[in-house]
Amino acid sequence: MTIAFPAWYYDEIKQVGVDFEDTAQVEAYDRKQKSNTPEVNQALIQRLGINKGHKVIEIGCGTGTFSIQAALTGAKVHAVDVSESMLSYAENKAKAAGATNIEFHHAGFLSYEHKDEPVDFIITKAAFHHLPDFWKTVGLLRMWEMLKPEGILYLQDAIFSFDAAEWQYRIDDWITRAAKPTGEGFSKADFEMHVREEYSTFAWIIEGMLKRTGLEVVEVNYITPEITEFISKKRSHQ
Numbered sequence: 381m382t383i384a385f386p387a388w389y390y391d392e393i394k395q396v397g398v399d400f401e402d403t404a405q406v407e408a409y410d411r412k413q414k415s416n417t418p419e420v421n422q423a424l425i426q427r428l429g430i431n432k433g434h435k436v437i438e439i440g441c442g443t444g445t446f447s448i449q450a451a452l453t454g455a456k457v458h459a460v461d462v463s464e465s466m467l468s469y470a471e472n473k474a475k476a477a478g479a480t481n482i483e484f485h486h487a488g489f490l491s492y493e494h495k496d497e498p499v500d501f502i503i504t505k506a507a508f509h510h511l512p513d514f515w516k517t518v519g520l521l522r523m524w525e526m527l528k529p530e531g532i533l534y535l536q537d538a539i540f541s542f543d544a545a546e547w548q549y550r551i552d553d554w555i556t557r558a559a560k561p562t563g564e565g566f567s568k569a570d571f572e573m574h575v576r577e578e579y580s581t582f583a584w585i586i587e588g589m590l591k592r593t594g595l596e597v598v599e600v601n602y603i604t605p606e607i608t609e610f611i612s613k614k615r616s617h618q
């Protein structure tokens with residue numbers, strides 16, 4: 381049975397910002413991802429304690445780098461993304477890597493229906509900013525439902541920890557520091573589009589959402605003033 385969503389429900393399949401249905405964008409994205417290597421994802425898997433037999437959902441799996449590494453570790457992985465082009469690219473990458481323990485799902489934070497048992501871990505990297513803030517909260521409530529009691533949500537994204545009053549300088553400074561020349565990574569235009577058209581927000585807002593949805597923050601790292609990771613544990617709703 382599929383859920384019937386009301387007419388006012390957010391259409392997350394419609395691309396926001398970068399069009400990840402465009403296969404050229406998908407290939408370019410995989411090339412530009414300099415820091416999202418298999419080794420970096422293996423280190424995250426070790427740090428979180430993901431092992432053989434664990435059940436994992438990755439939402440916004442993109443080209444599948446994390447999901448493939450988690451499956452190679454022996455976890456059962458559900459890899460979810462709203463872009464069919466991303467999913468088919470990720471499926472090919474998984475086949476080439478010999479990662480068989482992954483089920484791919486065309487859905488997102490607001491539409492994925494988890495039909496398997498509740499999971500030990502939900503991972504989402506660089507994807508949550510595609511939802512406006514009200515819908516981020518709905519997404520967290522839905523992820524809470526998919527986790528086992530004490531299950532872990534790892535959320536990493538472009539989430540701002542700088543002083544709100546400094547917004548203009550901080551955004552300019554971020555783009556100046558992070559943008560790469562064409563062909564060498566994410567460009568100035570990529571960052572400008574991110575800020576203008578996607579929904580990155582402040583860390584204190586995400587932290588409030590996590591608390592309100594029954595996800596206790598057990599670790600937070602402000603990796604840069606613009607990139608934050610939260611590790612949260614499922615508790616009862618408050």
Ligand SMILES: C[S@@+](CC[C@H](N)C(=O)[O-])C[C@H]1O[C@@H](n2cnc3c(N)ncnc32)[C@H](O)[C@@H]1O
Pocket residue numbers: 392393400413416439440441442443444460461462463466487488489490504505506507510511
């Ligand atoms: C910037 S990429 C990040 C991909 C991958 N997690 C990584 O770290 O390389 C963002 C991904 O989120 C997906 N996405 C966008 N909106 C989404 C939603 N509402 N639910 C799930 N995935 C979404 C996009 O299709 C894209 O594959």
